[in-house]
Amino acid sequence: MIMSDKLVKILNGIKDGSLNVDDALGMIEGNTTVDLGHTKFDLSRPSRNGFPEVIYGAGKTPEQVGDIFLKLKDRTNLLATRVRPEMAAHVKSLCAGVEYNELGRTLTYISHPVDYREGEVMIVTAGTSDLGVAEEARVTCEMMGNHSKVISDVGVAGIHRLMERLEDIQKARVLIVIAGMEGALASVIGGLVSKPIIAVPTSVGYGASFSGLSALLGMLTSCASGVSVVNIDNGFGAACAANRINCL
Template structure:
């Protein structure tokens, strides 16, 4: 049951008298934040943003992430990003239903049925080496109810590969472009389609790529108008931005 449903049920109980005001206040006292010591879980995020809090696994211990998954078991579906195989293995010992994506380093547990949105996200990678970031974006899209497909290895080094898939890309409502090296793919696609483009620079490339900084600068200075850029390797952030665009499109009809 998501936070919106929990809160709606609580208010309905107060309205119909099955719960008095004092009892309602007691239930609400700890409702916005679940404090488990090492982590304060934001339980109201789905009410504000439309999607629940996501766990950033890197830097946390397997035990900390495992406890977060346990404590949120009755509250909401959970997505954790940047999860190592060792961390996933530990969490799955206490939450066997958690699903690990080794390539994207994501760990999910789906509690309630995810409401699908109309429209699809196309996630385009310049090379196969960009797939881990693309997978993080794809899994995040799925958890938010957005259908996403990956079009892989269509970088500018062989531009004919991209042109072969152009008709497919134009069917998507939002396009996420994932590229390292010089990050030119975002500009190329930006000049060929009318959809919103969210560019993700990756830390893929030789020394002068500066661990993604060169691609970031290239995407920020793109000559293609309307290309938005997220941080280096931030597939999660790109997926959230794509979801917000599609969600608004659906709300406006």
């Protein structure tokens, strides 16, 4: 919920008598950080950044992530990324309704309806091996209120596959283009469409791809103007950028 919506709710509460002035003042001035001991969860991030805080699962224990979901599941929608299967199983045992996307390694819980905005984010992958990053991006886009779709395996090794889907790709408001190896797909699409492109290099590829570094450098030096690039395998970061563009 953005800050203006929260203030309207508080003011309406005073108007209809469900809130007194002192309680309303406390809600406005109150601490928006929930301290769980091991984690301080930021509830006011949507009002500042336009999207909620997200739990980064890597490096956390299943118990820590389970505690976060258990304590906050009724207060806000929750998204965790880079979630291992054993972590997902633990959290699901604590909270009914939690959904695990094994391919994208995301864990989600929806307690409040997601308010979808107009405009579609199209996620395009060079190969099937990039789908894990694509799913992370897709789930993040959906949780932030963006309609999204994945078109996979249309890389430059068989460029005709891309041309067959070009009409659909051009309808999107924002594009997330995901590729490993040399990362050429972002440049190719950048020369074919007029929409904003966020390129995601992936760690897919043989030894000389240097775990995604070749794709990263290829995307950064793209001759297609206006291509923005996020970090290697960072589907989440690309989705956050796409969300901000789609909000404009």
